[in-house]
Amino acid sequence: MTLELFNQEFEGIVGQLKSYLLRITASIADAEDIVQDTYIKAQEKLSTFREESSLKTWLFTIASNLAKDNLRVQKRWVENVTDITKAAALSNKKFFEEAMHIRTTSPQGQFEIKEHIAFCFTCISKSLPLEQQLCIFLKEVYEFKVSEITTILNTTEAMVKYYLHTGRTKMINVFEGRCALINKEGVCHQCSELNGIFNPKQKAQEEVMKIEMAQEAEKGDKEHLFDLRMAILREIDPFKSKASELQLHHLEHNRQLMDNYLEKTSI
């Protein structure tokens, strides 16, 4: 592959690569750094690229290997991350002032429940063991085949299936217990609550019912509801969406809090 063709194809893949890295680092700066390092490494090794896999698979392999060395990728959060960060945000006037400023001034400062669903998944998925988190994103969001994930993560098909199954099952159970969009008894209403703050003229329940996952909730098919949640993530580019600036601000807030929380609770 020539450098010119590589650069051209890289442009088409870089958006997905960057969003993948953001979702596993929860850090804008780290995601951007790893994208740059991936480009440099890929360019250096271009002569070794035999096109046995697609360029997208090859780039995700390089990026995943670089990401595994990143401390923020290695750090595992806790399942109730959104409870911890909500409590902190409520006592942080500056956070809401900044968020409201973004909401009123930025073209990418809209609040949409769907975008918050994607953001929420990013945060909670960091409580999974790393391999499970990576497999879920690669398969369900970036639509790699199991055989391609074996290349990206340098593991066997059996283990990819194991990570996918255990990760999916864990996340299904977490959301079933927490998410009020799919379970009336769910303890977390943050997306509707934030919609009330950022879009006070909207009726939150009406907004919720525009989302297919919420419409399908009563049928109780947990696997299907998880697939619908993944479909929401696939639709959203966290760097380019209408709510990206607001959600990135929120993500930075959560990451900093979790960095401190994990430091305090580590033995």
Add this chain to the structure above:
Amino acid sequence: MATTVKTTFSRETSVSADIKADAAIVWALLTKASDYPRWNSTVTSLEGNIALGETIKLKSILDAKRTFKLKVKEFEPEKKLVWGDGQGNRVYTITKNGNGAVKFSMVEKIGGLMFPMYAKMIPPFDQSFDQFASDLKKESETIMNSK
């Protein structure tokens, strides 16, 4: 079906199952402690790191109030896992049969000179062994057949 062989000073229960799944999947399920209660209906909690020399804490449906502290004595990836205490050992073995399936077996022998004194206080293992093997087979094959 599980079988038990009793002698004056020991009791040995064993069960085996043919599992149509990769040995790596069976091994991963057997060695991820915190995941046990999700797929294994005989284990209510399992804490610790299943690795050679580590101590784990097991709670089982056989005696919900008791926590068994067990040491991991052998750890041969995708082949053999042994944990136990002073009263006995549980041995798990996985044998690849060449066509992508494995034979899983689980044996627990308890005993010693004092065994006759407490033998009657230990409930039979047969049913929970059958359940364990059946749960492992079901979960392994579900994972193997996933797309």
